[in-house]
Amino acid sequence: MVKRKLGALEKVEADLPNLQHKIRRDPKSYVEDFRAQHYQYESHREIFMAAPTSATDTGVISLRDLIDFISHVADCYPDILKDFPQQLIDLLMQHHLVLEPELREKIVGSLVLLKKKDCMDSATLLHTLFPILISTPSKTLRALLFQKILSELRTANARTTNHKLNRTMQTVLFNLVTSDRRSSKALWAIKLTRELWKRQIWTDAKTVEIMKEASLSENEKVTAGGVRFFLGGDREREEMEDEDSDDDVDVGRIRHQLGINKKTKKKARVAEKAVAMHKKKEKKKNQPHPLNFSALHLLHDPQGFADSLFTKHLKTSKINRHNREQKLLVLQLVSRLVGLHKLHIMSLYSWFQKYLVPKEENVTSFLASLAQATHDLVPPDVLEPLIQKIANEFVSEASAGEIASAGLNAIREICVRQPLAMNETLLQDLVMYKKSKDKGVMMASKGLLSLYRNVGADMLKKRDRGKEASMSLRAGDREQRRFGQQESGGIEGIELLEKWKEEERRKKRAENGLDPDAEGDEDDEDADWDAWNVEDDEDSDDSGGWINVESDGEIDFSDSEDEGKDRPSKKAKQDAENKEKDASEEAKISSLATTRILTPADLAKLAELRAQAAVDSALPKSRRGQVGDRHVDDGLTAEEIEGLAALSKGKLTREERIAHAREGKTDRAEHKSKEARRKERKEEQGKSTTNKEKARRKNFLMTLGKARSKNKRSLVETRAVLKAHHDRAKRGGKRGNLGN
């Protein structure tokens, strides 16, 4: 190695780090030395201020070193350094354009350090750094500042939410976005807000308000940033959460290793830390999940927002600065808002008219957006021409299979949301395509058919109605919903909860040796009731935080005349076997939700069941055929409109088929034998091979001697060896099983 060059400071043996170290140990004794260095800093600052541009660090000690030194010991002499932070702030604010990069970065770092030492408050720090962030032309400084600001906000919110700071910062960002609508500076506000949203530091309506203003900006980049936030911010947040929970340590393994390996203090400490971390994580897991609303739900005035988005960015085509992709994004957001909040933007539908031609680029996205923007409060006569147009443009024998199936899918998606938009002749026309030779078209058409069997069977031809629908039509118990008619309210997933409760009850009864299906008498029922209470208590223990709530079992609200009967839920269940299904469903809704108060434990279970159901429906098998069971929060994508268009392309190639099969499976590197994979895993964990493996790998020459000697053994020797082997095998190895 080359000998290190001796710095000038080392020659004079007076280095600041050394002094810093001594001051930190004993501030009082070194006050004079510190004072001298402070004067030194003052003079250097004076020199610098006299000519900020031409300042060159020719001396032994540069201003940078002095600033570093002073900020490191700032907490020791608060009275001497009263205005030191202010001086640094002034220096940075006034001269950040001409400061040399290293000094500039040092000042930023020192300011953060001073904040950490409580020599200044975080509001001042942020008020200093943020204006520089948006005004400096230097890329490195911007990166540094952004990182510092972000970490400052994170630390400020680490323990408890620092509402005051958040509010001031949000106001600053809001003003930045709204003050100059044309400038791209608002990008920084977006970047910062999105990052903080992702980390769940900011989750309130004010944050969303900033993004809302950003998406209404006149700068296309800013607009795109804001819109992207609304479309993807929540997904990003969830992914971040998953990531956080991903990297946990295996406590069991660490404990095991501690038992085996050499015991050192360090290892014990590591294990302790791991256990503590694990406990903390468990605790966090058990805490009630913070209720995070998605950004779309936190909007104050969705109607106004969607209206202005539409008029500003989409409708006025004369001064449209946005390219196609950005336009599509905005459209997606608008339609999402309309669908989610059931808004009314009548001109939106007529605007769609001109984009609904197969030649249009990304037409499936337009179709998806149209379907998304449909809800049951849109007047059917607005949608009818659109559906007519889609049918005319896309669905014909002459058009390609993919196009026809995309059109049919789009029509189906629209009609799922507003079944009244379809007229009889068109529907019967479209249903005819179920005989199409093209598989994609056929499937799409069948999808439409099955939808209308449910929602409007009388519009179909008699032979298309199917058995169930025609039977219920004849019985007259199925009536078509009228425009604006609302379904009587229910709780999503309540039937799942009830089913689960029922199963639990049956299990309980089976355990007690009773017939699970039989209805117990009143006493039995009471006992069961008690058991349920206990069970609920256990449940609430699981969910944490509700332990101290006494008797949080269900409270029976049934009146005295109901006493004699079984509980309504059970009755309903019993009836369900006899009656028709839809009737029982109605009864179910009325039963559980209206007869008792759902405890927090119940609600937790409900959420769990709902999530489970969602996961189930995500599986490819049960996915097919389901049309309307999508969660309202999820947007509709172009892929869904394209649907099974792949089917109409003809046969897949082998590679495509393999890729398709792979899709559903977890990622696996390559095909290997089980043995090979096991060996790999062992190697990864740093474990050794088995004896068998060792024997097999042993060098041939080493084995030669033994093999040769074996040949020369006498008969007696051979016998002895064999006998010993036999005995050993019987005993169970060299050490043997101690029992026998």
Place this chain on the structure above:
Amino acid sequence: MGSSAKRKKEKQKDFQKPKLKVGKAKAKPENFTDTSFRSKAITLNQQSLHIAAPTSNSQFTHFLSLLSSKSDSQRRDSLAHLTTSIASRPVNSPLPQPVSVILPGLLPLILDANNNVRIQLLKLLRTLPRNDIEDHVGQLLPYVRAGMTHLAADIRVSAVEILSWMVEAAGENVVSSAGGWVKTMNCFLSVLGWHTEESSRWSSNRASFGKSGSQGKPMVKVLGALAEFLDAGIGQPSGSGGDSSDHDEQSSSPFPLHQMGHHMITESSAPYAYLNLFGQPRDEEGEMYETREDRYRVFSTRFLPAIDRGLKSAREEGGELGRASSGVSKVLKEALAYGPGP
């Protein structure tokens, strides 16, 4: 799982012991830098050789530019050359370059790490004409103050030497420039370690941080400089004839002119500097204290107790230090006797 397994494998790789083999060269470490190459020197075919020797003026500028050289000896030599060329110029002829051009190069050298350079610098400064220095005191002082509080004792001492030269050359300007009085006094106190009661006690650790200089007797030099500085700042105005001359002027001027001197534009180069029209706003320490009265007021409120205390302990120490301190006490006594002013 897949990614984490990969990560584990990568981690494992770091801790694998490299296999050493007999008869094979040891594997190079990862951060090995190959230094075996040789750079080839570039020879210029056409060098700028002139027949005529460079003029003394161009040589002067050349050496001036060498002041910021990396090598110590080069800096020292160029300083020496500048000194001789200034000293040996014909009497009453102007400098090869004006002081305002020379000085920016010299200023950083006050804080130079090399002793010889600083000694040579002082020599050069002494050769500069005094009335030119007067206008540049404001530029010099921050560097001198930085030097006085430097961690290295040698630099402190030479800075004090430069200050005493400045006081000698332009005493009035030094004490009345912006920040010249209070800040410099502060520096003196911190060099002497007299700031607080605690630190000036004999039992406190006087040996300041950093290597004590090789020049010896730093305190004596500092005390001497302090005496000069105090004398310039609050000493009795030299030749109290100032008053009388005023009277003379008053009497000598023709009748309608009354106190004419006060109404004339002053002869100093920056007569309105105290207005501070273009600089940073000044605080109390950085303020200009132009009259002896102001300086005395500030001195008696802020520094007198500390200096009294320090002098007392220095006298008690005796020896050379005590003798030097008596010089300061003498100046102080005279100043106090003179009081806040006439």
